[in-house]
Amino acid sequence: MTHQTHSYHMVNPSPWPLTGALSAFLMTSGLIMWFHFNSMILLTLSFLTNTLTMYQWWRDIIRESTFQGHHTPTVQKGLRYGMVLFILSEVLFFTGFFWAFYHSSLAPTPELGGSWPPTGIHPLNPLELPLLNTSVLLASGVSITWAHHSLMEGDRKHVLQALLITIMLGLYFTLLQVSEYYEAPFTISDGIYGSTFFVTTGFHGLHVIIGSTFLIICFMRQMMFHFTSGHHFGFEAAAWYWHFVDVVWLFLYVSIYWWGS
């Protein structure tokens, strides 16, 4: 019987990187087919295969860690570096959109009426729904911290309670944003204002949905006794991601909703 003499995890050969890469290919080609040939078959197929890949890949990671015990402190350290770098890449992603916003809003062109907001645009009142959204996300940051402390203290019931509150607040935010999108007096095609507003808030909303999904997975895992008080990196990663989403919103609120109005 051979045993490894190091603390790293040598994974079993897995088909998911291949299916993931192929689903990405289908997604990009699917977008082309949708844009230019009005066909959504490839795009739908790509979402399906992407979801299947993600489900099975992360299911396998849970099997390798919680059930097989392969996540030594060394492995966990690598995962921490990985999550930090991923979130950093997302920060840079949003930086691009904020750059575009400030590029256009700091020196508004004559075509816009030389002002920001551009002539004819009636921006949303930052003290109405956007302020409520801010308080919702800030509160969710508090509740997820409560969940984490409860987890570290071994208080199972309160972990579930606090996580549930966090998820509910995230869903509430999403619903509020959807209604805001519906009621907004301007659209994405209303010049550079509309473009920067909807692309930046739209991507943020997508990240809220992703973060909420991650939290729901954590809730289910906590129900199934996966986390221990000393080892719960999946939960920590979800919490970091959620705080990141919250911080992006704060930048959004201050820049686009408040200063930009």
Next chain:
Amino acid sequence: MAHGPRRSAACGILLDRGTNPCPLHRQADSQPLRHQGSPCFTIFLNIFTVGLRPVVSTEAPPIIFATPTKLSSNSTAYDYAGKNKVPELQKFFQKSDGVPIHLKRGLPDQMLYRTTMALTVGGTIYCLIALYMASQPRNK
């Protein structure tokens, strides 16, 4: 073994060694069950659970699962939709049968794998054909 708040900027992002010294992810430090009821929370849980079994014994089960058999037949504990199945799953997935992790559960894993592969590879072939056709110039 909880890691408390730290002063440094890297505040808990990178663990120092020792939080989980055991390579096997034991349930040794999982949370004890508490029994203080909360009606609001109970209503929430009912949405997700099939049913809550009422408390018969107020004794919390032992934190260290030295004897898992003691817990598996214990129906008197306060349950949130089922008992802790992690120890038996640990035993199941640690069987050295040479099966890779993505197929270890047997038939359901195989079915899902084959479906995923078929859809992805089939979709890629369809995609290549579609792209080839799209690249042909259209006559007026």
